[in-house]
Amino acid sequence: MSRLNIAKGRVEMVHGSGGRAMAELIEQLFAQAFDNEWLAQGNDQAQFTLPPGRVVMATDSHVVSPLFFPGGDIGALSVHGTINDVAMSGAKPCYLSAGFILEEGFPLADLKRIVDSMAAASKEAGVPIVTGDTKVVERGKGDGVFISTTGIGVVPEGLQLSGDQAKPGDAILLSGSIGDHGVTILSLRESLGFEADIRSDSQALHSLVAAMVECVPEIRCMRDPTRGGLANTLNEMAQQSGVGMQLMESRIPVREPVRAACEFLGLDPLYVANEGKLIAICPQERAEELLAAMRAHPQGQDAAIIGNVVEDSYHFVQMETVFGGSRMVDWLNGEQLPRIC
Amino acid sequence: MKYVDEFRDGEKARALAEQIRKEADPARRYHLMEFCGGHTHAIFRYGIPGLLPENVRLIHGPGCPVCVLPIGRLDMAIALARRPEVILCTYGDMLRVPGSGRESLMKVRAEGTDVRMLYSPADALKIAQQNPDKEVVFFAIGFETTTPPTALVIDQAAKLGLKNFSVFCNHVLTPAAMHAILNTPEADSGALELDGFIGPAHVSTVIGSAPYEPFPQQYKRPVVIAGFEPLDVLQAILMLIRQLNDGRCEVENEFIRAVSREGNLKAQAAVSRVLELRASFEWRGLGAIPESALQIRSEYAEFDAEKRFGVEQLHGRENKACECPSILRGVKNPRDCVLFGDPCTPDNPLGSCMVSSEGACAAYYSYGRFSEGRIPAEELRA
Numbered sequence: 001m002s003r004l005n006i007a008k009g010r011v012e013m014v015h016g017s018g019g020r021a022m023a024e025l026i027e028q029l030f031a032q033a034f035d036n037e038w039l040a041q042g043n044d045q046a047q048f049t050l051p052p053g054r055v056v057m058a059t060d061s062h063v064v065s066p067l068f069f070p071g072g073d074i075g076a077l078s079v080h081g082t083i084n085d086v087a088m089s090g091a092k093p094c095y096l097s098a099g100f101i102l103e104e105g106f107p108l109a110d111l112k113r114i115v116d117s118m119a120a121a122s123k124e125a126g127v128p129i130v131t132g133d134t135k136v137v138e139r140g141k142g143d144g145v146f147i148s149t150t151g152i153g154v155v156p157e158g159l160q161l162s163g164d165q166a167k168p169g170d171a172i173l174l175s176g177s178i179g180d181h182g183v184t185i186l187s188l189r190e191s192l193g194f195e196a197d198i199r200s201d202s203q204a205l206h207s208l209v210a211a212m213v214e215c216v217p218e219i220r221c222m223r224d225p226t227r228g229g230l231a232n233t234l235n236e237m238a239q240q241s242g243v244g245m246q247l248m249e250s251r252i253p254v255r256e257p258v259r260a261a262c263e264f265l266g267l268d269p270l271y272v273a274n275e276g277k278l279i280a281i282c283p284q285e286r287a288e289e290l291l292a293a294m295r296a297h298p299q300g301q302d303a304a305i306i307g308n309v310v311e312d313s314y315h316f317v318q319m320e321t322v323f324g325g326s327r328m329v330d331w332l333n334g335e336q337l338p339r340i341c
Numbered sequence: 342m343k344y345v346d347e348f349r350d351g352e353k354a355r356a357l358a359e360q361i362r363k364e365a366d367p368a369r370r371y372h373l374m375e376f377c378g379g380h381t382h383a384i385f386r387y388g389i390p391g392l393l394p395e396n397v398r399l400i401h402g403p404g405c406p407v408c409v410l411p412i413g414r415l416d417m418a419i420a421l422a423r424r425p426e427v428i429l430c431t432y433g434d435m436l437r438v439p440g441s442g443r444e445s446l447m448k449v450r451a452e453g454t455d456v457r458m459l460y461s462p463a464d465a466l467k468i469a470q471q472n473p474d475k476e477v478v479f480f481a482i483g484f485e486t487t488t489p490p491t492a493l494v495i496d497q498a499a500k501l502g503l504k505n506f507s508v509f510c511n512h513v514l515t516p517a518a519m520h521a522i523l524n525t526p527e528a529d530s531g532a533l534e535l536d537g538f539i540g541p542a543h544v545s546t547v548i549g550s551a552p553y554e555p556f557p558q559q560y561k562r563p564v565v566i567a568g569f570e571p572l573d574v575l576q577a578i579l580m581l582i583r584q585l586n587d588g589r590c591e592v593e594n595e596f597i598r599a600v601s602r603e604g605n606l607k608a609q610a611a612v613s614r615v616l617e618l619r620a621s622f623e624w625r626g627l628g629a630i631p632e633s634a635l636q637i638r639s640e641y642a643e644f645d646a647e648k649r650f651g652v653e654q655l656h657g658r659e660n661k662a663c664e665c666p667s668i669l670r671g672v673k674n675p676r677d678c679v680l681f682g683d684p685c686t687p688d689n690p691l692g693s694c695m696v697s698s699e700g701a702c703a704a705y706y707s708y709g710r711f712s713e714g715r716i717p718a719e720e721l722r723a
Contacts, residue, residue, distance in 0.1 A: 190460055250351075259342055265460075266698075268386075323571050324351040324358075325388020327708040333687035 004028045009108040016102070016136030029112060030132060033119040038095075038130035046130035050094060053154040058085035061148040066188050067114065071180070071199030074147055075117035077275060080204045081226070082151040083125055087206035088222045088278065090161045090213045091153035096122060098132040098149050103142035114145060125204040127151070158217055165220035166241035170309040171287035173280045175208065175294055176201070176302040177253040178230050182272035183261045192265075198257050203276035208299040215293035216286045224278050228332040231270040233279055234317045235331045244312020247319040247329065251306045271332050281309060348570030349387070357575040358392040365582050371397045372534040373581055374671055376519060377484075377541035378405030378699025379569045385708035387571035397578065400534075401701035403518055403626060403669040404541055406483040407434045408693045408700045411623045412657025414511055415440040418480045419449055421509060421650060428455040428472060430465040431480035432487075434697045439690055441657040462494040462508075469498070469506040478646045482511045486543040488635065489608040492615040495637065495644045507646040510637050513622065515544050516552045517633030521624070523560045527672045535671060537581040539574065540566035542596055549604025550594050557590040568596040615641055623656075625693060626669030665692035668701055675702040682706065 004024055014021040031039050038046040062078040072080075079096065086093040098118065102111065122129050129149075180201040187194045205224065213219060221241075225233035230252070238245050254262075254269045262269045276299070282290050287305055294300030307319075317329040365371060375381055381401045384390065390399060403409050419440055422429040429446070436447045436458060450456040455475075459465060462479050469477035481491040491508060498506045519538065527533040540553055545566045553564040563584040567577035577595045584590060594600055615638060622634030637645040646652065659666075663685070664678035675681050675694065685691040687703050694700035698707070 192460070256342060263342065263345060321386070321388050322351055323349055323354050323387040323389075325354075325391050325571075327385060327388040328710060330707040333703070333707060 004108060006108045006112050011102045011104055011106040011108065011111065011136055013104055013136055013138065016134060022134065026134065029108070029115055030134070033112075033115045034122070034129045034132075035119075036128045036130065038128065046095065046097075048095060048130065050152070051154050053156055056086055056089045056091045056153050056155060057150065058082055059148065059150040060085055061146065063143065063146050064185065065143060066185075067110065067144055069184050069188055069200055071184060072202035072275070073114055073117050074145065075114035076121040077200075077202050078147040078149045079118050079121035079125065079127070079129075080202050080275060082149040083127055083204040083206055084224045084278070086151040086153040087204075087209040088161070088224055089153070089155055090159040090209060090219070090222070091155040092210065093125070093127045093151050093153040093206050096127055096129045096149055096151050098129050098147060100132070100134045101142055101146040101148075102134065102136045103144050104136055104139040106144050111145065114147075121204065125206065127204075127206075156213070159213055161219060161221050163221050163223060163237050163240040164242075166237055166243050166281045166309045167220065168243055168309055168311040169284050170220060170281050171284050171305050172234070172245060172247070172307045172309065173282065173287065173291060173294065174230070174252065174304055174306045175205070175278045175280075175300045176276075177255045177258065178225065178274055178277060179254055179258040179262060179269035179272035181275040182229065183258050183267075185273075186265065186267075187261060194257070194261055198261060201274055201276035203299060205276060205278055205299060208278070208294065208297045211293055211297045212280060212290060216282055216290040218286055219280050219282045219290065222278050222280045225274050227273050229269070229271040229273055230279070231268070231317065231329045232332045234329065235315075237279070237281065238315045238317055241309070242315060244310045244315055245307055245317040246310050247307035247317065249319050249322045251304050253302045253304055270329060284308070345570065348568065348572045350572065353572055354392065354575060357572065357579060361397065361575065361579050361582060362394045364579065364586065365394050365397055366586060367396065369396065370534075371582055371585060372400055372536045373397070373539060373578060374400040374402045374522075374535050374537075375539040375574070376402035376404040376515065377539075377544065378408070378697065379542060380539055380567070380574060381405070381701055381704050382699050383569050383571055383574055385704040388708075389571060389574055390709070392575070393578070397582070400671045401668070401704075402538075402671060403522070403624070404484065404515065404544075405694070405697050405699040405701075406487070406513070407438050407697045408665065408669060409513065409518070409624050409626065410438070410482055410511060410693065411625045412440055412659060413623065413655040416655040416657045417652050418509060419444055419446060420655070421478055421480070421646060421652060422446060422449050422454045422456050424476070424650065426476045428457060428468060428475050428477045429480055430457045430459045430468060430477060432482065433458045435480060435482060437690065438693050438696045443691070462490050466494050466498060466501075466503070466506060469503055470501075473505060475505060477506050479506075479508045480511070481508050484513060484515050484541070484544050485547045488512045488616070489547065489605075489611050492612045495615045495641055496611070498644055499641060507644050507649045508637065509646040509652070510616070510635060512616065512635040513624070514633050514635070515541060515548070516555075517630050518624065518627060519553075519556060521627045521630045521633070522671060523556075523562065525627070525670050525672075527670060533670070533672055535562065536585055537563040537565070539577045539581070540564045540592075542567060542569045542573070542599070545596065545600040545604070547605050547608050550592055550600055550602050551604075553592045557592060561590055563590045563593070565593045566596050566600055568599065626666035660691050663692040665694045665702070668694055675705040678702070682710065
């Protein structure tokens, strides 16, 4: 087997053709980075036994552009995103799979950087990538690299979290500041060159979730507000549970540089994507306890109770503004486009 | 955020709202038009209507650039985008506006035409330099705020000797539209209830406060120029109520931190070097208004997309049930439209006022529809 020229080489069609070149790519790039007993078996599938409990499974595809950004890259994001989707059920994530669609001509050095970042993210989270797949498409048919990951986890006994469980009177909690990821990506994509310290919040939240469900197993539901932001996720939950929600704008944490960038671009941080935050809804009488548990965890230091679930046959999410007025927080309309003037 | 939070202070807002309640005469009604879509957006985003007494009513004016562009001009832009050699560049809001037969720039982009969203017209110049074998057309729209950047890029393109760049110019003028609102059949018949204007913020930084002076004189309508922050809006409402109560009628400037009487002379000079008055321009809702828009001067004719491509003047087909025209004239409210909420929504706009967040219908739908006469959720989510 010959050595890949990672410093100068590029992805070629032959790397996806099933022959020796593909074996080299998998061996020298993926297997070396992910390095675990399941991959070492060299089978087309991973075989494992799960601990007892209800099994959850989630999948997520990642097409972010640019591929590298302050606070992360497509690799780490693809690990964090799927771990979070699994964890929002209260589950402990156990295993991941990863599918790669590579574009012909993509620099191997960039691919190695992405794969190493995935490996680091998976190691840090303690969730191994145990099976995978690689395909190569012709130049112009992809955008460098697309990554699809799937995760499997197990829900501990006694937990029953679901988006349809919110009840009037419940408290709504948020684990930290919103808008960081989306504003980071947008400012890079549009070459806006903000000098402020804006970075993605991409992170795996399962240890925060574990601390939360241990403290308050009665949590009704959790969700990570990714695309569409806090506003859209709350609307989804309100719709699913058949309830309304009342928020307090002054309690929703938004970091100063993110607020300024949103102001400048005419965006509303409520609709901007996050990759390392969660919303939890729990019975009111347990809210303070849950808040304390979240704040005791490094990923929940800025956690806040941002509002209440209310009875509303229209399932509207409403908000008291910092200004003292009241307004609706609607579903995201189309794409968030910058305003003209 | 410094210089912003000061103008969103909830306590000051409550004090101002209290003052408005105290000073508004319960024996009369106050119909105040915020001309500009930026104000409409702020009014709904901060929940200002809920802070006002019942006899102070805000009417949403036509100052939303995508709302007032007639369908015909959009159809012309779509025709330009369909030319195989053209890369059409424009601001994001413009992409979703429905043209004739519900076509939009977004839809023709999906067909494979090259339509790009910009934050600044300077980016269109860059795209032209990067694509010498393509014709780059900047679809320019907007009031006086966005006009100076358009003038500057045309000037710069001339200096760079660019041969593949042009502008489809649709810049319009605020004072001309205000005159038109006060000269509609509804205004003549007395059906238009309008006691005063909240004047635009950013537009006025460019043109100054002087161009509003005819409104108190000619039409007996006071104008208070206001910033876009919610406290600015409340303050301007209070100033208008005081003028009306005192029987005064003048131009007042609440936005003194940015607006002077003469405006930004440098920007005005840049505009008049490159652009000149159009004899007449069609507005959605207001019809043809003389000297209400700008065109590219003949010295810069090679950068005028209309001349360069011999674009045929089109007159689009409006949806007959759509009330955008009456809403833009201030005589109807979005809720008066049978299409509002079903089937016309921001995700599926049938009229231009439902597209931009500055449009009255979109602002009503997104921020305000819970407050007055709720629409059944199943209708809204259909």
